[in-house]
Amino acid sequence: MTETFVVVGGDAAGMSAASKAKRDDPDLEVVVFERGQWVSYGACGLPYYVKGEIQSLESLVSVTPEEFREERDIDLRTGHDVVDIDPDDGTVTADADSGSTVQSYDHLLIATGASAVVPPIDGTDREGxxxxxxxxxxxxxxxxxxxxxxxxxxxxxxxxxxxxxxxxxxxxxxxxxxxxxxxxxxxxxxxxxxxxxxxxxxxxxxxxxxxxxxxxxxxxxxxxxxxxxxxxxxxxxxxxxxxxxxxxxxxxxxxxxxxxGTGVRPRTALAADAGIELGETGAIETDAFRETNVSDVYAAGDCAEATHVVTGDPAYVPLALTANRHGRAVGQTVTGTPTEGGDIAGTAAVKAFDIEAARTGVLDHDTARDAGFDPLTETVTAKSRAGYYPEGGTVTITLSADRESGRVLGASLVSEYGEGAVHRSHAIVAALQEGATVSDLENYDLAYAPPFNSTWDPVLVAAKVLAGSLE
Amino acid sequence: MTETFVVVGGDAAGMSAASKAKRDDPDLEVVVFERGQWVSYGACGLPYYVKGEIQSLESLVSVTPEEFREERDIDLRTGHDVVDIDPDDGTVTADADSGSTVQSYDHLLIATGASAVVPPIDGTDREGxxxxxxxxxxxxxxxxxxxxxxxxxxxxxxxxxxxxxxxxxxxxxxxxxxxxxxxxxxxxxxxxxxxxxxxxxxxxxxxxxxxxxxxxxxxxxxxxxxxxxxxxxxxxxxxxxxxxxxxxxxxxxxxxxxxxGTGVRPRTALAADAGIELGETGAIETDAFRETNVSDVYAAGDCAEATHVVTGDPAYVPLALTANRHGRAVGQTVTGTPTEGGDIAGTAAVKAFDIEAARTGVLDHDTARDAGFDPLTETVTAKSRAGYYPEGGTVTITLSADRESGRVLGASLVSEYGEGAVHRSHAIVAALQEGATVSDLENYDLAYAPPFNSTWDPVLVAAKVLAGSLE
Missing domain, CATH: 3.50.50.60 (FAD/NAD(P)-binding domain)
Structure with a gap:
């Protein structure tokens, strides 16, 4: 008999899961309920749309509803607001202008995302x-x-x-x-x-x-x-x-x-009402396969927790890559290939006018100590390219490690836009996720040529300085 | 009694060793013999000097001979050509315009570098x-x-x-x-x-x-x-x-x-004449601490082999970072802190007009098979920034892994200049050096924001595709 995979929420996690599940098992019936009209959109691009660098809102959409329906054979129902999950019956109830639907599922993914926090300030309901x-x-x-x-x-x-x-x-x-x-x-x-x-x-x-x-x-x-x-x-x-x-x-x-712009909070009411447990972060708790405390009910993306690779603890870091990755993993899991979506490192990047910055791992010493580490942090500023090269600026790297083991705990990098703070963070993310020490990082044989770095890339300089302080 | 550390060759490996040794043990007598007049220069910058982007040859020099002598207290003797090493007596003989010197050593570093290969072509002695x-x-x-x-x-x-x-x-x-x-x-x-x-x-x-x-x-x-x-x-x-x-x-x-521009070969005659063993690559063979078969005689930089992290075999990859790193390690070792300079991954980067490229690890399937792997390679092209972002180009990544273990073996990346092929290679170098699998790499929580990549960075896309092919 044909199984049904129901997804609540049609953005990154939901559509990644739906697409991957349908691709891996074309016989699976995949139903997605999305409250609004937009699906699979790059919310991260909104500031650039407002800025005027992106001309149409549609260009933020990576796959259109029609493409999901016609090319990917996904039963995508926009304008459907899921108002109830009944895990005992294995059904969800969705309201739409056309009336209410009860849909049964064999596997369910809750991908309800997050909503912008409106802080408790008087007058936020004013126009403007x-x-x-x-x-x-x-x-x-x-x-x-x-x-x-x-x-x-x-x-x-x-x-x-x-x-x-x-x-x-x-x-x-x-x-x-x-x-x-x-x-x-x-x-x-x-x-x-x-x-x-x-x-x-x-x-x-x-x-x-x-x-x-x-x-x-x-x-x-x-x-x-x-x-x-x-x-x-x-x-x-x-x-x-x-x-x-x-x-x-x-x-x-x-x-x-x-x-x-005061942050977001996970949309969890629907899950909580159905008896699905929330974690200490306030987001939906899951195991490594994104399964909740209720069998065959999964949660992924901005409504769910993930495990932090450094602390080993649940963390709430609602970002696009995790949503995509964990959604995709759920799509694999429900089609018979149990897949862990991987831990997170809390990595993030931002462009601010003409500079760029990235961060990853644990930088806060209290958090590090709570996780059993004895953190030491150094900050270095190094040239982004060979000193004699006509272009270039500087990269400032804050690097943190555990005194006893030398394990890399976290990093924060900033440079002029185009001088590589963000892409350079990739090496440190890798080190974090591999549990590497500062000495390991210091010995990475990173690419070098004068237009791209000094012989010792700033990442290596930071590792060298921190390794020296750890001695 | 004061010990003496003698270095033959005053470029990256030699001066890194001399500087580190003197810094770690100011009582050590450090003598460097350099045949020419230039020391510690960035040969990698020469094309940009010829191009005219760098105005003075002096700007390629990171530390001047005077600074080495006066600020770092290193007995640097330029214009001194070492013509003989006598390991039994623990001496080297250097010729200079002023005559010949015999210098005794407690520790010796051979850092004679490499010379440009002049291919066996008729007429290469012509002017021009x-x-x-x-x-x-x-x-x-x-x-x-x-x-x-x-x-x-x-x-x-x-x-x-x-x-x-x-x-x-x-x-x-x-x-x-x-x-x-x-x-x-x-x-x-x-x-x-x-x-x-x-x-x-x-x-x-x-x-x-x-x-x-x-x-x-x-x-x-x-x-x-x-x-x-x-x-x-x-x-x-x-x-x-x-x-x-x-x-x-x-x-x-x-x-x-x-x-x-037909490559370089290691300058090994001086070492070979002194009974120091060369490896199968033709460069000087050393252990992990860069010590040769002769006790207290080290070799580092472009004249020496290193161990390739993927194959575990000796390799000859004469590049600046290895020379700096291994020289520095020798400086630490001879002052009482035995330090392995680390393995190499054969990483390299190049700018070619308006594109950039990097490579690391083992890409050649025969080499991979010789090292006991069963290689599989995929090439993907992905956008370098969010598709809707106004700037951007593409990154093409070739990624190779072992079919059985999934271990990452090597990568080659190319993009428009500024679109991040080189800095993106850093994550893959880290994966290689940590012995990570393609699935590990696929799960790295890399930084994402629209001005820097798509939600799945091209490195992750490559890993995802290759992981799919490995299944």
Whole structure:
């Protein structure tokens, strides 16, 4: 008898699972319920769409609903909101405009993703307050930017620092949150001639990166004209129907738009209601095969936990690659090839105007100690190419290792855009995942030629310095 | 009593050893004999000096002789040619203009480097025939290029393909050899408006890279106007006192200069005469600590073998990083901290006009089989950045693994310059050196953001495809 694989959620994890399952077992019936109209889209591209570097929202879609249906033979039902999972009956209930459907499953994947956190700030329901979690968020923001560029900006502000060299400047806007989204959106807005104030609650941007990386990014944001306010917790967004200012304990900054980039949280209500256990991170707990506590019910992507390769503990790091990889693994598992999707290293990358940064592993010493390590960290700055080569800049690498074993624990890298901080992080990710020591890393026979690095690549320099300190 | 560490040869391996030894044991007497006047120079930068991107030969020197002497307290004797090693007496004999010196040693490092191979071709002693092995070679070539640019070119050739868009074109020149040096010099000469014919004996350039990499580079060389001749073995360089043509079996190509980039061989005569054993590669054989068969006599850098991490066999891969690393390790060993310099992976990188390429490990199937593997190779081409991102190109990766164990054996990568083939190779080097499988590599949690890659970095795509083929 034909088995049925049901997927709840049609983005990275869900469509990866559906596609892989159908490819590996064409006889399997694969049904995907997606609440919205968009599937398999690159949300990571939204800031570049808002910025105007990407012209159409459709180009963020890697495979269209029609292609899934016609070429991949997947029963994709957009506009279907799954409202109930009944593990005892092996069914899900989905509501659509056309009515309610009860669908039975043999295997179920919950891939409900995450939603943008709206922080507990007064006034976030005012017009002009945005988040950037979905395609429709992106569309709205792009329309806002386009309106402002067309001179329909509500206010005519004084020209601020981002506009120093520009003839025209759009209104002052606020970005709340100094993580990836906040920084990418600061770039997108500044590029559209908005005067950007970025409010960050803590004392540095990109908290998951190292201090030196955060400082380099903060300095660069300021050089680019962003009014960066650290330790500035937003209390209220004031205004009438529309926002007119962002208020912190110390300041009131007039703005005509506020973007909230204050993180995401896993969408778990549907799973929790069905008796599926959440982990200590608040996301859905799974085993190495992404199976939940309920047999034949899997969870993957931004709604689920994963195991951190350094700590060995569950971690919640909602990023695209993990969603794709774990979704794909579930697709293999349900078609008879049990596949672990692999651990995560908490790796992330960001472009901030003209610099780039990456981080991986465990950098925070408390976290490292909790996992049983005795961390030591060094930061080095080295030339990105041969010193005599006409192009080039510097790469600053923070590298952390365990004093006793020498095991590499984490790294944070920052360089000018194009000088390789991000691609260089790959070697350190590999070292982390292989449980390599700093001495192992120091001895990697990395490629060298003057246009690409010095004889000792900055990664090797960092390892050499840290190995010396560990002696 | 003060010990003496004597180093023969003042380039990467020698000066790394001398510097590290003196730093770790300031009481050690460190004597370096260097035949020429230049020490510690970046020979890898010479093509860019000839090209004109680097203005002074001195800028290739990382530490000057004066700095070694005054700041590092190293007894550096340039212009001293070591003509004899007597291991029984523990002495070396060096000839200089000022006379002959006999110097006793407690530890000796042979770091005599490699010399450019002059192939057995008639007429290579004619004026206008160059190699590029030394600083003085670089100086001569730069002077040649400068003279030609100033209109003193010996002949006034027809304007060839490299000059299509140029007002002026320099004479036709030949590059013999399609390895790194040949390709880098083709770029350097074409950039100076020479009409370049590149002769390669075998059927592809960059033989140590994969076929697809060689093809991509060959296509690009031709696009850039280089007249690339494959399977074109040079028989003779004709002319009077000066070269006037390069002759192969099939052709006679008029040129006014010929650069021989036909590889290097280790300088081993001094060692061999002293009874130091050479390995099967023809370079000096050492143990993991770079010690030769003679106690307290070490060899490192371009004159010595190293162990290949994939095959476990001795290999001769004369490159800068190995020389630096093994020299440094000897410096530590002779000062009481026995240090293995690490195995090599045969990693190399090259820029060829507007593309970049890297290779690592074992790609040749015969070599892999000889080492006990059953190799399988796949080549994939993937976008270098998110498909919707406005910048970007492609990366083509050839990846090889053992069918039975899945172990990664080697890789070759090529992309447009700046699209990350070289830095991406770092992750594969790490995998090789850790003995990782293709599945391990496929599961690396590599950094992702749209300006840097697709969700699945091309390295992961290659691993995924190869893992699929291994199933």
């Amino acid at each position: 307050v945005y988040t950037l979690g979905s395609m429709s968020d992106g569309k709205e923001l792009r329309e806002y930017v386009a309106r402002a560029r067309d001179g329909e900006s509500l206010q005519q502000p004084d020209r601020g620092p981002a506009c120093r060299y520009l003839e025209e400047c759009n209104g002052p806007v606020a970005v709340v949150g100094g993580g990836y989204i906040g920084i990418e959106m600061a770039e997108a807005l500044a590029a559209n001639e908005f005067e950007v104030t970025l409010f960050q609650r803590s004392d540095r941007v990109l908290k998951g990166f190292s201090g030196p990386t955060s400082e380099a990014v903060a300095d660069h944001l300021r050089e680019q004209g962003v009014d960066l306010r650290l330790e500035a917790e937003v209390r209220e967004v004031t205004g009438g129907p529309s926002v007119d200012a962002v208020v912190t304990e110390e300041d009131r900054v007039p703005v005509e738009m506020a973007l909230l | 025939v160059y190699t590029l092995g030394s600083m003085s070679d670089g100086k001569e070539l730069r002077e040649y290029v400068a003279r030609a640019r100033d209109g003193e070119s010996l002949q006034q050739p027809d304007r060839g393909p490299a000059c299509r868009y140029l007002e002026e074109c320099n004479g036709p020149v030949a590059v013999v050899g399609g390895g790194y040096i040949g390709i880098e010099m083709a770029e350097a000469l074409a950039a100076n408006e020479f009409e370049v014919t590149l002769f390669q004996r075998s059927d592809r350039v960059l033989k140590g890279f994969s076929g697809p990499t060689s093809e991509a580079v060959a296509d690009h060389l031709r696009e850039q106007g280089v007249d690339l001749r494959l399977e074109a073995e040079v028989r003779e360089v004709t002319g009077g006192p000066s070269v006037d043509a390069v002759v192969t079996e099939e052709d006679r190509v008029p040129v006014e200069m010929a650069l021989l």
